[in-house]
Amino acid sequence: MSRKNGKLGKSLLSLTSVVVLTGGLIGCGGNDKAPSASGEASSPSGSSNSGETVNIQFAGWGDPSEKEVFTKLIKGFEEKNPTIKVKYMHIPADYAGKMNTILAGGDAPDVFYVPDGDFGRWVSQGLLLPIDDYVSASSIDTADMWDSGLVRYRYDGASNGQGKLYALPKDIGPTVLYYNKDIFNAMNVPFPSADTPMTFEQLLDTAKKLTVEENGKVKQYGMGPIWWEGFVLGNGGKFLSDNKQEFLGNGKEAADALQFAADLSNVHKVVPNAAALKDMNDGQMFKTGKLAMMITGRWMVPEFRKLSFDWDVAPLPVNQWAGWSGSVGLGIYSKTKQADAAYKLVEYLGGPEGQKEQALMGFSIPSFKSMANTDVFLQPGQKPEHASVFIKAVESEVPGPWTNLPNAKWFDLLTQGLAPMWEGKKTAVDVLNELKPKIDQAIKEGNPAVFK
């Protein structure tokens, strides 16, 4: 979810935000003093005890159904906390772009969605409030939460993954394989196992059986465009060294996985040739029966439940239980004047009440292990039949590589630079070896704190 919204997010406001930002900078100069003085006032014994009404603002994106759920949740929150009034600022498009502008202006909402890809940048700029103390003093049981959901919202002053906690996950979305059962049945291909991930060989074999050619043109593809990061992880590959200082994506495991992914379309023709546009329309193609299998997250479930054909989910076909998950966090603005009230809202939305409502909608997996294993999430009688696949996936999948460092240039260099490989002009090994010095340089230039 974070990924899709992030991309769409950055697309819309573009020029406008540049203009607005330049304007906002002037305003920011004058306002600076007020918020920083109040930042000190946000000690755990803040103002909300006095019985006076506290107003806080909350910003997030989402389609109309998500907006509806959050409107309902906020109402429930206000009923439980009569002294707190929440103003919900719904930003339907270009969330990251708008938030960047608002944050640069110095007067951001008290609580807001933090896409995991933007987390590193925002937290490294001191925009988020550390919440460890609040969490340990509250009812949230972090031991019951998915580790990979929490870990991506930690930051130690250089890179994320460890250190203080700056947000609670609003949701977590591991990637799994969706497949069209009707196509499998019609073509007499056995369903993928819900317990054991397919190996690369099994995937190729299955995809070949499901690909239909007519007059030299592919009419039905066995598999949708590859979300290659998961392939690298599933093959035991790494993107960065443990200290985050070095690019390791040119290692054998990563290169082999990428070569396999590229060959799926260039050599075997079982995947549409649109690697660079992977999320353009694979959902549409799946819905119209042109793809037998595709990779995506839980967020497609509400839409796919409307389909006329039968479908189910299986583990990501990458040799073992592995892959990446996306997530959106709930963060508190570092300059908020109402940190206590803000945390109460985060606790409510990221805690059992909020997680339950979201899970019931069908589009997300609760952050709590105990809740995920109940009917709230498993929803028997509704598709997908093997909803437990998501639970196993969330346990084994790690945050996507774009979350690893505050400065994203290294990752952009990688995604852009893979183009000759997707076009079949160069091998994965050659492309990655050529990219390595450039990516290493970008890591160094963009993330000096990692090298201190």
Add this chain to the structure above:
Amino acid sequence: MKRKEYLWAYLFVSAPIVGFLLFAFIPLSYSVYVSFTEYSGYQPPVFNGTDNYAKLMNDELFWKTMYNTFYAALGIPIGMAVALGIATALNQKIRGIGLFRTLFFLPTISSVIALTLLWKWIFNDSYGLLNYLLEFVGIQGPAWLSSERWAMPAMIIQGVWATLGINMILYLAALQGVPKSLHESAEIDGANRFQRFFRITVPCISPTTLYILITSTIAALQDFPRFQIMTEGGPNYSTTTIVYYLFQNAFRYMSMGYASAIAWMLGLLILVITLLNFWLSRRWVHYE
């Protein structure tokens, strides 16, 4: 009494001046300063001299995006020729001409985002309209937007189409201002259609041509939202324009200082090209 009138005059005149100072001059000056600093946008800027400019000169990607922007600008002459052709066709007295004029103008008033998404579909290699049509004439179309070689030509095609409406309307207006008497006397003197078009029409509308050339050049140098939506600057930075690179540096890599330096290089470039255009225009633009 007179003093009071002056006061009012100054008051009214001051509105645009204050507006300019507040919304253009001060931000612009600030960005000059920022271009000499390291600045994340969230924390105060730190002066670092000419580092940003020095880095620009050695930035492979900056030069690549510069090249891309000029490559994309190839669409300007193509677009102008097509617009003039269509405007000439629409300058006839035939039934239903208003409908055709409206149809050609329609893209101009539609949302850039919607149109761009539409074109993403047109360029889809497997199910897109363009490759479907090419198949009829026996051509296997490329994977337009995901091919390093074809992504920019595809963007040029889309750009030509998107600017057609406005350029066409401008040309149409200009064409209607061409004196009929000139054409009539040339016809009596034996000039054929082509001679009349290139010797009379083209010189007569040359001020409009200059106007379109200059505004399109500036627009092309600043072009970027459609690139962001259709190709995300890829594959392999083949469609990353200067402004897209600026945007990425500012909002993705939090290097506002570096982005400001890029912006000023771009501003300088636009100034030079526009002056050049004006200077050259003395040779080919005819004012009555």
